[in-house]
Amino acid sequence: MSTSRLLPGLVWMKKEWRLRSNPFPATGVARIGGQDARENGLLYEPNVHAEQLYEVIEKFVLGMSYSGLKFGYLWSVGLVPGDSDARGFGKSVLMQHVAGKINRDFGKDAYLTVGLDEEDAAEVPICCLLTSFDTTHVRSLGAALFAAVEYAVGYHTTADSAPLARRLRRRLIERTATDNVRDLVAAVMDEHRTLRGKTLGPPDVKLIAALCDENPRAAIDYLIGISPISRSRSGAVHMATFLVFAAAAGMRHVMVFCDQLEDLASTTTAKAKRNLEVERFRDVIVETLPMADMLTMVVTMHPRAALNIGTPWALADLPTFDLSKANEGSTVKLPALRDAAQVAQMLRPYLVAATKDGVVRNDGDELFPFTHEAVACLFERSARKPRDVLRKAHDLLNAAAAKNVDRIEAADVQSFLAAGRHYGGRDNASVTGVSGTLDWSRM
Numbered sequence: 001m002s003t004s005r006l007l008p009g010l011v012w013m014k015k016e017w018r019l020r021s022n023p024f025p026a027t028g029v030a031r032i033g034g035q036d037a038r039e040n041g042l043l044y045e046p047n048v049h050a051e052q053l054y055e056v057i058e059k060f061v062l063g064m065s066y067s068g069l070k071f072g073y074l075w076s077v078g079l080v081p082g083d084s085d086a087r088g089f090g091k092s093v094l095m096q097h098v099a100g101k102i103n104r105d106f107g108k109d110a111y112l113t114v115g116l117d118e119e120d121a122a123e124v125p126i127c128c129l130l131t132s133f134d135t136t137h138v139r140s141l142g143a144a145l146f147a148a149v150e151y152a153v154g155y156h157t158t159a160d161s162a163p164l165a166r167r168l169r170r171r172l173i174e175r176t177a178t179d180n181v182r183d184l185v186a187a188v189m190d191e192h193r194t195l196r197g198k199t200l201g202p203p204d205v206k207l208i209a210a211l212c213d214e215n216p217r218a219a220i221d222y223l224i225g226i227s228p229i230s231r232s233r234s235g236a237v238h239m240a241t242f243l244v245f246a247a248a249a250g251m252r253h254v255m256v257f258c259d260q261l262e263d264l265a266s267t268t269t270a271k272a273k274r275n276l277e278v279e280r281f282r283d284v285i286v287e288t289l290p291m292a293d294m295l296t297m298v299v300t301m302h303p304r305a306a307l308n309i310g311t312p313w314a315l316a317d318l319p320t321f322d323l324s325k326a327n328e329g330s331t332v333k334l335p336a337l338r339d340a341a342q343v344a345q346m347l348r349p350y351l352v353a354a355t356k357d358g359v360v361r362n363d364g365d366e367l368f369p370f371t372h373e374a375v376a377c378l379f380e381r382s383a384r385k386p387r388d389v390l391r392k393a394h395d396l397l398n399a400a401a402a403k404n405v406d407r408i409e410a411a412d413v414q415s416f417l418a419a420g421r422h423y424g425g426r427d428n429a430s431v432t433g434v435s436g437t438l439d440w441s442r443m
């Protein structure tokens with residue numbers, strides 16, 4: 001007896017579910033600046049962490065602009081006591097979102113969000129940079145600060161948006177009433193001459209000229225030509241130079257979001273090097289101009305990073321990162337996902353973005369091909385972290401499409417996750433309190 005052949009999963013997604021591809025990230029690890037929207041954080045739904053976004057602006061942005069905050073700490077904590085791996089809560093994409101929000105209008109909308117009026121919101125213009133440590137190229141504070149300048153010079157979210165450095169150049173032209181490059185460079189050098197305290201020495205005049213150049217690629221090309229060794233050794237000078245340029249354009253403060261501090265704190269980093277780099281946070285960020293006047297650094301933190309970096313951080317006399325009542329003004333903690341409604345909020349932008357021609361089904365269900373019950377089950381069988389949910393959704397969609405399932409029901413989710421056929425193996429039943437052996441046959 002003949003049986004009908006199942007369509008390949010991707011064909012089923014395209015023909016029956018009207019999806020261009022699997023909407024969800026395969027790894028759930030944010031690749032800021034990457035081309036794949038599933039992985040680069042641009043499909044982030046801010047309402048998932050609405051309370052924490054408000055906290056970030058209230059504590060970090062207002063703290064920087066009006067209270068002299070030098071360090072803020074964006075925390076995540078594991079769900080199981082003693083679990084030091086608290087990654088995947090969405091810290092990276094939240095920081096990217098806040099940086100974009102600030103840079104769109106130099107902080108005005110962020111100020112208005114927390115209740116300042118229009119006059120006050122225009123009083124202290126600010127901008128924001130992103131950087132990150134890693135275990136390959138960025139293992140020093142200098143390299144991290146250089147990467148932050150690269151972000152300012154080259155990063156933009158859409159083809160028609162300008163990087164921060166180009167928008168600052170426009171403000172500099174407005175303030176000086178000239179677009180002559182020589183005059184713009186002179187205005188920035190005049191700003192540097194106003195510094196009266198400890199500095200790292202002369203600014204990088206070639207970088208200033210490139211930032212002021214009418215060619216939008218001049219600064220990008222200049223930074224590309226700097227060697228990896230120079231990036232690490234002179235990254236702080238490049239940051240100081242950028243800050244002087246930003247000040248000449250009217251910026252009062254600059255926030256730097258610094259991700260993956262755990263890579264600096266990693267046990268693979270020699271203890272002596274780790275201690276030296278932490279001391280540089282104090283020497284460069286706290287004690288050297290223009291950083292001491294303009295820069296506020298917000299770093300990501302979780303228990304493993306805190307354990308490895310705690311002693312050198314304290315010895316360097318840097319502001320404590322403890323999650324304590326006394327330290328509430330400089331800490332924000334991202335919680336686990338609270339309920340299925342939050343999961344639905346998070347999944348929806350991915351599904352809508354992947355739907356062919358922006359078509360929404362007749363019933364208006366933007367969660368298709370998931371049923372609401374399936375989303376609830378996905379939440380129950382997850383580790384309650386955005387990364388875990390997105391990975392499971394990716395693998396689940398592939399499996400359901402391969403079986404040519406019309407809609408993904410709760411039973412499909414249960415069967416798939418019970419079989420452990422997804423990124424990372426078995427699901428976290430011990431975390432969620434869900435257990436039992438379920439039938440894979442429906443898939």
